[in-house]
Every structure is written in structure tokens, then in C-alpha cells.
Amino acid sequence: MKKWILPLAALMLAGLFVQCKPKAAAETAEIPVKNVILLIGDGMGLAQLGAAMESSDLPLAIERAQFVGLQKTASASDRVTDSAAAGTALATGTKTYNGAIGVGPDTTRLVSILEKAAADGLSTGLVATYRITHATPASFIAHVPDRDNEEAIAAQFLDTDITFFAGGGRRMFEQRKDGLNLSDELRAKGYQIVYTQEELNGIASGKVAALLANSHLPEILGGRDPMYLARTTDKALEILSQNGKGFFVMIEGSMIDGGGHDNDIDKVIAETLDFDRAVGRAFDFADAHPGTLVVVTADHETGGLTIPANGRGVEYLFGTEGHTATPIPVYVYGAGAESFTGVMKNTDIPKRIETLLLH
Numbered sequence: 074m075k076k077w078i079l080p081l082a083a084l085m086l087a088g089l090f091v092q093c094k095p096k097a098a099a100e101t102a103e104i105p106v107k108n109v110i111l112l113i114g115d116g117m118g119l120a121q122l123g124a125a126m127e128s129s130d131l132p133l134a135i136e137r138a139q140f141v142g143l144q145k146t147a148s149a150s151d152r153v154t155d156s157a158a159a160g161t162a163l164a165t166g167t168k169t170y171n172g173a174i175g176v177g178p179d180t181t182r183l184v185s186i187l188e189k190a191a192a193d194g195l196s197t198g199l200v201a202t203y204r205i206t207h208a209t210p211a212s213f214i215a216h217v218p219d220r221d222n223e224e225a226i227a228a229q230f231l232d233t234d235i236t237f238f239a240g241g242g243r244r245m246f247e248q249r250k251d252g253l254n255l256s257d258e259l260r261a262k263g264y265q266i267v268y269t270q271e272e273l274n275g276i277a278s279g280k281v282a283a284l285l286a287n288s289h290l291p292e293i294l295g296g297r298d299p300m301y302l303a304r305t306t307d308k309a310l311e312i313l314s315q316n317g318k319g320f321f322v323m324i325e326g327s328m329i330d331g332g333g334h335d336n337d338i339d340k341v342i343a344e345t346l347d348f349d350r351a352v353g354r355a356f357d358f359a360d361a362h363p364g365t366l367v368v369v370t371a372d373h374e375t376g377g378l379t380i381p382a383n384g385r386g387v388e389y390l391f392g393t394e395g396h397t398a399t400p401i402p403v404y405v406y407g408a409g410a411e412s413f414t415g416v417m418k419n420t421d422i423p424k425r426i427e428t429l430l431l432h
């Protein structure tokens with residue numbers, strides 16, 4: 074509890090503007106942004122992170138953030154967003170209705186920051202622990218009025234020349250109602266298709282589609298390799314950084330949200346710590362590659378989690394099995410990081426990334 078009093082007081086006193094390490098950030102402020110790593114912890118509000126911090130003897134990687142801002146998450150249709158509308162807001166800069174993937178309130182097609190980066194000749198990537206066709210990654214590459222149409226979402230991975238994608242969802246590509254085998258079509262476009270982490274580790278360059286589970290990957294508490302997300306982040310960065318023009322990649326810790334829906338604090342903490350390992354790899358990459366911006370945020374909070382005084386033995390309380398409307402922190406590191414302070418709309422994030430990355 075004590076850990077939270079100071080940061081919260083600082084947030085309030087500073088008008089919700091926190092400048093953690095002004096010197097380090099100033100050193101990077103003048104370097105143009107060439108690479109952007111956007112990490113989304115699905116359902117990760119401040120209390121989810123607080124719980125993970127309490128569970129860890131060491132500081133979390135995310136505590137290295139140079140600047141912190143806040144974003145408001147409401148969708149065009151609802152005070153409380155879902156992952157589709159929030160993903161679309163973070164990908165395209167347009168608020169839409171809950172359930173929409175990459176389309177506006179009138180279902181017209183939007184253009185995502187990933188698609189704009191690919192069109193400009195940058196390398197692009199998506200990494201998740203859920204199906205790669207699930208709402209958050211889908212919002213960066215697909216355009217469908219209904220998030221549940223995941224076979225249509227899978228087909229749209231062929232429409233953008235994305236360099237690297239990794240996650241679950243193999244059946245959406247290979248066991249489809251229309252009988253198509255999209256993996257064959259991806260191979261014809263030059264993709265290396267891999268089905269295991271070992272195969273993925275053996276790839277050093279080129280276009281990659283890693284379909285590592287039929288549906289979602291296992292949960293951390295269900296046996297997922299606790300280094301999967303961190304290692305896959307490393308592999309994505311290794312391959313994407315071979316493009317001299319730069320890259321955009323979105324990396325999702327997909328299952329923090331599920332822990333919130335299940336009101337399962339152990340799952341929330343395990344998945345948040347897993348996500349934080351990927352954040353650490355991204356920050357390390359930014360240290361080694363000047364011109365790299367890392368933005369870490371969430372799409373919304375899930376579970377209404379609080380961390381009450383535990384006089385009655387309760388350490389964590391959930392207030393709902395759904396999402397909430399609480400604003401979400403944005404943690405930023407590297408080149409251009411100072412552009413993400415203050416109170417933002419979720420739609421401001423891709424707009425600011427575009428201004429910095431696509432000159």
C-alpha cells in the first residue's frame with residue numbers, strides 16, 4: 074500500500090504529469106524516431122500493475138519508464154469499451170463502436186498505423202498470446218464490422234505486407250469453413266510458416282508467420298513457457314530491425330484481461346509479470362538502438378480491481394467481472410517519449426506515433 078501513496082500523490086500534484094527521469098529522456102529527445110514498439114497489456118489497469126509490483130521482490134521493468142501519461146478509453150458507443158473498439162482506437166486514431174475491428178462507427182474502413190508504416194516501406198509486426206486474429210492484434214491489420222468473424226480477419230493478413238506475426242489461432246488459417254488454407258497462400262507470398270517456438274528460434278530473417286497454437290496459447294499458470302513473450306519479442310525485434318527504414322510492432326499481453334474477467338488475482342499477477350518481461354526486452358532494445366520509441370499501455374481495465382487495507386485478510390478485491398471505464402496509464406521510453414505525457418484520448422496515441430514515425 075505504502076508504495077502507492079507517493080506515486081499517486083505525485084500524479085495529483087503534478088496535474089497528472091510525471092517526469093520520472095528528465096535527464097535520460099532529454100538525452101534521447103533530439104533523436105528522430107525510427108522504430109516504434111507498442112506494448113498493450115489487455116485489461117491492465119493501475120491496480121493490476123500494483124498487484125504485480127507487490128508480488129515481486131525486484132522492481133518491474135515497467136518502472137524504468139521515463140515518462141507517464143494517462144489515456145481515456147471510452148468507445149464511440151459505450152462508456153466502457155471492449156478490446157475491439159479500444160484496439161481500433163489505438164491502431165487507427167478513430168473511436169468506434171464496441172465489437173468493431175478497424176472500421177468506423179458507420180463501418181467504413183479505417184487505416185491503421187501498422188498499415189501506414191508498411192505502406193511507407195517500414196517493417197511491421199504483431200505478437201500476442203491469444204489468437205493472432207483476436208480483437209487487439211486484429212485491429213491493427215483487419216477491417217470487419219464484427220470481432221467474432223475471425224476467419225475473415227485471418228484472410229486479411231494477406232492484404233498487408235506485414236513482416237512478422239506470432240501468436241495462436243492456427244485454425245483460423247488452416248481449418249476454415251471456406252476450405253482455404255491461408256498458410257499455403259502466405260507461403261506463396263514468401264512467408265516462412267512455423268508452428269513451434271523451436272522452429273521460430275531457428276529463423277533469422279525474412280517474413281514470418283508463427284501460428285503456435287490452434288486457438289490461444291496456454292496461460293502462464295497452465296504451462297505456457299514463461300519466456301515465450303519475452304523471447305518472441307526479441308525475435309520480432311531481431312527480424313524487424315533488419316530494415317534500415319525502421320519498423321512498427323505491437324506486442325500484446327493478451328491474458329491479463331482473462332484474469333480480470335475470472336476475478337483470479339493469481340492469473341492477473343502471473344500474466345502481468347509475463348507482460349513485464351516483454352516490456353523489459355523492449356526497453357533494452359531501445360537502449361541499444363537509439364531512435365526507438367517504446368509505448369506501454371492497455372486497452373482498458375478489467376475486473377474493477379482494488380488493493381484495500383487488508384485488516385480482514387482481503388488483499389485484492391474485484392468490483393466486476395467486466396471491463397471498467399477507469400483511465401489507463403501510458404508508460405513511455407526512448408526517442409520521442411516526452412510526446413506521450415499529460416491526459417490523452419486513446420486515439421491520440423497512434424496519431425502521436427504517426428507524427429513521430431512517419432515523417
Ligand SMILES: [Zn+2]
Nearest residue numbers: 116156330375
Ligand atoms: Zn475483456
